[in-house]
Amino acid sequence: FWRTRLLDEISALAPGKRETILPFIREWAESAEGFSGRHVFRGFSRILEIREAAIAATHRFDCVLSPTAPMTAFPAEWASPSRDPLNPFPHIGFTVAFNMSEQPAASVPCGFDDEGLPIGLQIVGRRFDDVGVLAVARSYEAIRSAKMRPWPEPPETLPPAQPLFIV
Structure with a gap:
């Protein structure tokens, strides 16, 4: 569903604008070329299944604690830690269900x-x-290890950002 949606948006752009899209993103979207309506509908329907499953699995708990991602940061130059446009989302395994279930979440x-x-x-x-999520996050930050060091300061000058998608 998401690939088909982006492919439709990319297709509506002027050719010069299409070329400004990060090749990884363009290749991912273009892989939806030829998907049938049935295939896309099934994909979209999975969102509702994920929502119901996530809510059912967590309804007994006030909150659920998990890692935010199954890996630490990957280089900023990479569009995805897999570097594979046909497997672009290994880093969202712990967050996607809650995005689909509309449950609030915070990462600290x-x-x-x-x-x-x-x-x-x-x-x-x-x-x-x-x-409730914000209260738990605040409580955790108040009691977590004193060994948490502050975030590093950003450099004085940053390289220009490369857009993923220009409209």
């Missing part, structure tokens, strides 16, 4: 890996309990 720093890259703690609440 909770440590660093051996290379000093940050690790996030995801706090997910029941639907519409945004205030």
Whole structure:
């Protein structure tokens, strides 16, 4: 569904504008060329299945704690940690279900890996309990290890950002 949607948007652009889209993103969207209406509908329907499954799996809990991602940060120059446009989302395995279920979530720093890259703690609440999620996040930040070091300061000058998609 998402690929087909983006492919439709890209197709509506002037050819010169299409060329400004990151090749990884364009290749991912173009892989939807030829999908049938039935295929796209089935994909869209999975969103509702994910929503129902996530809510059913978590309804007994005030909140769910998990890693934010199954890996730490990947280089900013990469569009995805897989570097494969046909498998672009290995980094969203712990967040996607809650995006689809419309449950509020927050990610707070909770440590660093051996290379000093940050690790996030995801706090997910029941639907519409945004205030509860923020309260748990604030409480966690108040009691977490004093060894949490501050975020590094950004460099004085940053390289220009490369847009993923220009309209």
